[in-house]
Amino acid sequence: MRPIPLSALQHHAFCPRQCALIHNEQAWADNFLTAQGNALHERVDNGEPEIRKGIRFERNVHVCAEKWGLTGILDMVEHDLHSGSLKPVEYKRGKPKPTPIDEIQLCAQALCLEEMTGKTITEGALWYGQTRHRVCVAFSDSLKAQTTEIITQVQQLLNSQHTPPPQYGKHCKACSLVEICQPKLFNQDRSPHYTAQLFGED
Numbered sequence: 001m002r003p004i005p006l007s008a009l010q011h012h013a014f015c016p017r018q019c020a021l022i023h024n025e026q027a028w029a030d031n032f033l034t035a036q037g038n039a040l041h042e043r044v045d046n047g048e049p050e051i052r053k054g055i056r057f058e059r060n061v062h063v064c065a066e067k068w069g070l071t072g073i074l075d076m077v078e079h080d081l082h083s084g085s086l087k088p089v090e091y092k093r094g095k096p097k098p099t100p101i102d103e104i105q106l107c108a109q110a111l112c113l114e115e116m117t118g119k120t121i122t123e124g125a126l127w128y129g130q131t132r133h134r135v136c137v138a139f140s141d142s143l144k145a146q147t148t149e150i151i152t153q154v155q156q157l158l159n160s161q162h163t164p165p166p167q168y169g170k171h172c173k174a175c176s177l178v179e180i181c182q183p184k185l186f187n188q189d190r191s192p193h194y195t196a197q198l199f200g201e202d
Helices: 006-014 016-023 032-045 101-117 141-160 170-174 183-188 191-198
Strands: 050-052 055-065 070-080 086-092 123-128 133-138
Touching: 006 016, 006 070, 006 101, 006 141, 016 141, 055 101, 070 101, 086 101, 101 123, 101 133, 101 141
Parallel strands: 086 123
Antiparallel strands: 050 055, 055 070, 070 086, 123 133
């Protein structure tokens, strides 16, 4: 089983087709939003480790979890030198989303840290560039269940080497792969219906 990049979980939660295009077909394109995100992560990742008020801030932390088949790089891990607790911190370009996409990615980071360190990770944080606000995330049983379900779905998708058809919606406007995906054009394609009629399958 090939390791799943942590980023694939968020791609899948956003759109399974986007996930398959990126991780199975190696398709990628930047837009204004992804360029802003890349610039933010470069600033965060290039920072040196530091200690402030008993907290050590480790940046650009490489992790893997054999149990979950995950691998990736965390923006930051806060290590409380007094209690020994660890907290993953993920930086996002925009603002909090109505769906738990970001929380799922952060929880998967915690699963990696737990496997690597043997410590229980109870919470993490998301920092949003648009609002310049930090949101604390508790890793509840329900969030962990959502996360492990997404991990299973992504494993199945990537192992199948199948790219799902597009489901056009509002989210497509924010996708950097919209020109590669062509969701509107695909929805107008009547060839599958024609083929089914031709062979008496309709």
